[in-house]
Amino acid sequence: MAINALPSSSSELRALIRQGKWTGPTVALAPGRVQANLVVLPKEQAFDFLLFCQRNPKPCPLVEVLDPGNPEASQTAPRSDVRTDLPRYRIYRDGRMSAEVEDIREEWRPDLVTFLLGCSFSFEAALQHAGVPLRHVEEGKNVSMYITAIQTTPAGQFSGPMVVSMRPIPRDKVVRAVQVTSRFPSVHGAPVHIGNPQDIGIRDLSRPDFGDAVEVRDGEVPVFWACGVTPQALAVKSRPPLMITHAPGHMFITDLRDEDLAVL
């Protein structure tokens, strides 16, 4: 199905994805609607993970958490089914990726708890609306991500360093970028650091740990935000018997509008 033939309604898009008619990335779909990262864990691990998110809201902003066994995101996407409504999933067993699939109905169990976490799409839309340019978007790249020396606050079996994303911001737009993203604590919120990468343990901006490198030009400042890769990276490190996530870029499309997440 061609992307320009797709409907713009979030519920219609979820229905198409459910029917297997769209298996690609979701970035350009349903503009203005909140897309979410997916983490599914057995209830045995879910308390610690929920606590970890509560303690680390910048890297792990919870948009919705479903009851054990319930696959419907009733608050943010009524009549959805998280087992079928994402284009692509990754299945991890004992901390190792075992499969990439388009449907997780076969894996489903009554003790599985689904976490939907805010994603940077909402936040980047807000920056662009405010006239803050985003180089990686302009260049069609993945944002640069780095493992830092900033430690998350541990919870039970989950602990480790925070992963951040970096965006080069023109010097005269840095304050605006802080203001705009501060309004969206549910999608990582205000930056965690502005300026010198070494201050947070990043040695070389040209060698990101995930994503693609982008140039920081004269007159630009590297600005760092907590990144949604953090919870997945740390969760998998704790080797839960089963963990299911979205495949990178293949997100869950909710009915929420980006502005619904704004605090002010």
Add this chain to the structure above:
Amino acid sequence: MAINALPSSSSELRALIRQGKWTGPTVALAPGRVQANLVVLPKEQAFDFLLFCQRNPKPCPLVEVLDPGNPEASQTAPRSDVRTDLPRYRIYRDGRMSAEVEDIREEWRPDLVTFLLGCSFSFEAALQHAGVPLRHVEEGKNVSMYITAIQTTPAGQFSGPMVVSMRPIPRDKVVRAVQVTSRFPSVHGAPVHIGNPQDIGIRDLSRPDFGDAVEVRDGEVPVFWACGVTPQALAVKSRPPLMITHAPGHMFITDLRDEDLAVL
């Protein structure tokens, strides 16, 4: 010990309370420091309660959640002990209050999870700093609280109506009151309703369900905020085998400053 002989430092106050030298209410203590509501539940009930708070952040704003068995609020009050550092506690067994005590060391178990929830003191200080008068404070009364027709979002065994507090606000200060409290989502945040009490199922403002009635005068508008009584009232209704809370007005004093909770 006379209240004017008390230290103003939060850690010194906790030490005095721990030694049993202060067993009264905490409202006038450590101005500018965040005070918290306490809810302690066995781990068996803790996941559902944490989920309930995540889904209902206005009535249940989490300030800190401690690991099972850990009595130290290491993020908000290093070297504290929640078993001794509140002046007075209430112990509920199977949903009924069984004792009011000054210390819960005898009740402590390795599976107990402590929830610290934001309290309206921080929020009322912000209103007063912004020049918004608070009648119940001026009259030395407890704020008026009402059970509403607004349902909370259930989580597992926890469900029921939201309890709100009401403050009469001069018509020309209502917008300011919304702005000021919106900055503090961790202590109930923006109002849930402005104006007609019937709209949210309150029949008679002069007959609050908890606290004291206050007059709403000509030129004033009743403004309603989600209230921290909600989680306690609903948790006890679910009849957990054991639940421990602070006694009303006898809060946990953290080291956080009120402004630390402001989002912008």
